[in-house]
Amino acid sequence: MNWLQRFVLPPLRVSTVLIGVSVTISTALDNLLLAIVLVGILFNARAVWQIVAQNPVARAAWLLFGVLCVAAFYGTAPWREVADVLGKYIDLAFVPLFMLMLSGETFRHRAQYAFLAAMGLTLLLSYLIGLKLLPVQHWMVASADAGDPVIFRDHITQNNMMAFVAFLALLKLRATVSIRLRLAWGVFAGLALVNVLFMVRGRTGYLILLVLLAWFGWTTLARYLHQRGKTWNWRQGAAIILLLFSLIAAVFFTSSRLQDRVGLVASEFQAWQPNDGKETSIGDRLNFYYNTLNIVKQHPWFGVGTGGFAAAFTKQTQGVLQTHNPHNEYLLITVQTGVIGLLLLSYLFYTQWRCAAWLDNPFDQDAARGLVLAYLISFAFNSSLLDHADGLFFSFMTAIFFANLKTGQRHG
Secondary structure (H helix, E strand, O other): OOHHHHHHHHHHHHHHHHHHHHHOOOHHHHHHHHHHHHHHHHHHHHHHHHHHHHOOOHHHHHHHHHHHHHHHHOOOOOHHHHHHHHHHHHHHHHHHHHHOOOHHHHHHHHHHHHHHHHHHHHHHHHHHHHOOOOOOOOOOOOOEEEEEEOOOOOOOHHHHHHHHHHHHHHHHHHHOHHHHHHHHHHHHHHHHHHHHHHHHOOOOHEEEEEHHHHHHHHHHHHHHHOOOOOOHHHHHHHHHHHHHHHHHHHHHHHOOHHHHHHHHHHHHHHHOOOOOOOOOOOHHHHHHHHHHHHHHOOOOOOOOOOHHHHHHHHOOOOOOHHHHHOHHHHHHHHHHHHHHHHHHHHOOOOOOOHHHHHOOHHHHHHHHHHHHHHHHHHHHHOOOOOHHHHHHHHHHHHHHHHHOOOOOOOOO
């Protein structure tokens, strides 16, 4: 490393760590920090390329972004719109650069705790607003109120991130041996759970939390049995399933808000008819899915090109609510890039899951796979990579968990 790299690298690493704070708080700050981190390419292009060549996860992220770049050249969308959409997916291209900046345990831990601290602040303010101990401030999300105490991001993004925070806190509780730290992480996890289930209205967050709690229980019991030289049997698996359903039932029947939200979903789903012109939250989403699938049927192999969804959807539909994305990342990737893009997205998830087994410790292994599970769900109900905060969070956490994969090591 030459003297210029040694001079430039520290501030770039600090900026990368601070993204852990900004991703939960401010898009403007995100963009500023990303611009600073991008300077790292000028001084570390060879190192970034080596990461792409040697790190399977970084390579998979670049392949997905690469097919979106290729699809930009055969679609009919105006270049301005193409550039706008590519700019939203560019977080995928930052994965190896984030990995370079977060190489070494110190910076990985700092980035992780920067995110946890920012979400801790979000949680505190959410409780203050929800309990009416603090009036809604002008710098908070416009929709914030005591009935939906969102702070810096919308209720979907905040609930998704908070569900993941609750999961991380439980993993921290499991990993630490200090009684005080276990108590602290337990309280943090409990407050986050309550915030997701009973305070904020993000329905995707409910599902993410449910799956992550099941994953936490599964891995915790599996590791406990492994330490004692025992293996799984059907009774233990049945016990976890029974416990999970009991937890779901207890939460559901003690929360009138949760019952109302689930009941609304069920009633709107039953009432839906394709393109009937009746606008409801669930009905609109089902129309988005229905019409997007019809577009995919017409362009199955290569899609309509990057940035071409909005025009294709308008051409496909009449008399229904228009949208610039189908609120489903699987469909959005497929409609733009065809089956090839969907396969590469699946390959990215597969690579993350597979490579998690080679991470250094149980916390990273289970947290990395938890990230995959969270986004498998999120992508089914939101265009998460297209959304700035969700897409950046995915790339940032991917780098945190997989930056310490030994480069040059074969991962079969």
